Amino acid sequence: MELPLNTILPGDCIAHMNALPAKSVDLVFADPPYNLQLGGELLRPDNSKVDGVDEEWDRFSDFAAYDQFTRDWLKAARRILKDDGALWVIGSYHNIFRVGSILQDLHFWMLNDIVWRKSNPMPNFRGTRFTNAHETLIWCAKSAESRYTFNYDSMKSLNDDLQMRSDWTLPLCTGGERLKSGGRKTHPTQKPESLLYRVIMASTKPGDVIVDPFFGTGTTGAVAKRLGRNFIGLERDPAYIAAAEARIAKVIPVTDPAILASVSKRSEPRIPFGTVLERGLLTPGSTLFGGTRHDKQAKVRADGTLITDIHRGSIHKVGALVQGAPACNGWTFWHFQLGKEYLPIDVLRQKIRAELH
Numbered sequence: 023m024e025l026p027l028n029t030i031l032p033g034d035c036i037a038h039m040n041a042l043p044a045k046s047v048d049l050v051f052a053d054p055p056y057n058l059q060l061g062g063e064l065l066r067p068d069n070s071k072v073d074g075v076d077e078e079w080d081r082f083s084d085f086a087a088y089d090q091f092t093r094d095w096l097k098a099a100r101r102i103l104k105d106d107g108a109l110w111v112i113g114s115y116h117n118i119f120r121v122g123s124i125l126q127d128l129h130f131w132m133l134n135d136i137v138w139r140k141s142n143p144m145p146n147f148r149g150t151r152f153t154n155a156h157e158t159l160i161w162c163a164k165s166a167e168s169r170y171t172f173n174y175d176s177m178k179s180l181n182d183d184l185q186m187r188s189d190w191t192l193p194l195c196t197g198g199e200r201l202k203s204g205g206r207k208t209h210p211t212q213k214p215e216s217l218l219y220r221v222i223m224a225s226t227k228p229g230d231v232i233v234d235p236f237f238g239t240g241t242t243g244a245v246a247k248r249l250g251r252n253f254i255g256l257e258r259d260p261a262y263i264a265a266a267e268a269r270i271a272k273v274i275p276v277t278d279p280a281i282l283a284s285v286s287k288r289s290e291p292r293i294p295f296g297t298v299l300e301r302g303l304l305t306p307g308s309t310l311f312g313g314t315r316h317d318k319q320a321k322v323r324a325d326g327t328l329i330t331d332i333h334r335g336s337i338h339k340v341g342a343l344v345q346g347a348p349a350c351n352g353w354t355f356w357h358f359q360l361g362k363e364y365l366p367i368d369v370l371r372q373k374i375r376a377e378l379h
């Protein structure tokens with residue numbers, strides 16, 4: 023059976039997943055009903071009604087019914103995942119602990135729990151609890167043996183060259199991104215595209231297949247399309263399907279593979295700084311400049327080390343010493359002068375790498 027790529031299948035997600043071929047998809051992203059158990063209407067201090075989630079799809083008779091539903095969809099998701107596949111579930115304190123324990127019972131392998139810290143949360147109107155300012159995403163592999171995708175270097179690049187942490191501060195979906203119909207929100211729990219951008223960039227490759235069993239307004243599909251990934255959306259509410267289809271049709275995908283590629287620095291050949299000298303791209307005795315005003319200077323020695331009045335050592339060590347910093351990436355810190363311009367020595371490394379390909 024060919025996968026119904028980049029379409030939304032109307033109806034129950036469990037039946038649809040059970041009809042897809044086993045081990046056929048790379049990632050499942052799920053934003054299931056939270057089982058919010060809202061009792062009665064929630065009013066703001068000015069007596070206006072809070073737009074909470076009180077839809078029929080979020081109602082379960084009790085925890086046992088919610089657990090049974092959770093087990094059923096997770097089993098179905100596990101069957102369609104490739105052995106090296108992975109799954110994300112987003113939830114709140116109402117459901118995430120139950121989902122987590124069922125995931126482990128089904129032999130999914132926990133990788134991280136991510137805290138999505140909402141930069142603009144809804145206040146606790148009654149003043150009876152802390153402001154509920156985060157949601158939790160569980161990221162797990164199909165099994166402990168899965169060689170799951172993690173684009174470590176892309177995450178680091180997205181985070182200004184610092185390792186990406188497990189707490190993500192991102193705003194709620196508001197403004198122009200929030201779908202509206204007749205002046206009201208089209209969907210009570212539309213997720214921000216920034217959240218899906220990070221999930222998809224972290225854990226998939228271009229061309230991968232992502233299934234979202236609780237598609238809603240199609241946030242997963244919109245971001246997947248933009249980033250050159252395939253999606254299969256499952257959703258039982260025809261109004262949400264129509265909204266998602268219209269939204270995704272407007273997305274312009276990035277198609278250039280060079281723009282989409284997540285280059286792993288680990289897979290690039292290691293180039294020692296000495297190679298730059300051997301190749302004659304810099305000569306011994308050249309001056310390198312560091313710091314935002316290029317006010318730190320060091321001379322290049324014939325053996326590929328740097329020397330200043332008081333320090334000597336590798337480009338990284340001397341870079342750290344002149345700044346009084348614990349560590350330094352010498353490739354991006356040190357610059358050489360070309361005419362009136364200062365260019366990072368990393369440019370020379372890239373030139374050598376390009377010749378090796």
Ligand SMILES: C[S@@+](CC[C@H](N)C(=O)[O-])C[C@H]1O[C@@H](n2cnc3c(N)ncnc32)[C@H](O)[C@@H]1O
Nearest residue numbers: 034035053079211212213236238239241257258
């Ligand atoms: C929490 S919302 C997902 C919102 C979505 N992430 C977005 O950004 O718009 C859950 C969605 O799952 C759908 N749903 C609930 N149970 C379902 C089922 N058994 N099969 C298919 N869809 C279901 C609901 O209609 C709802 O749109």
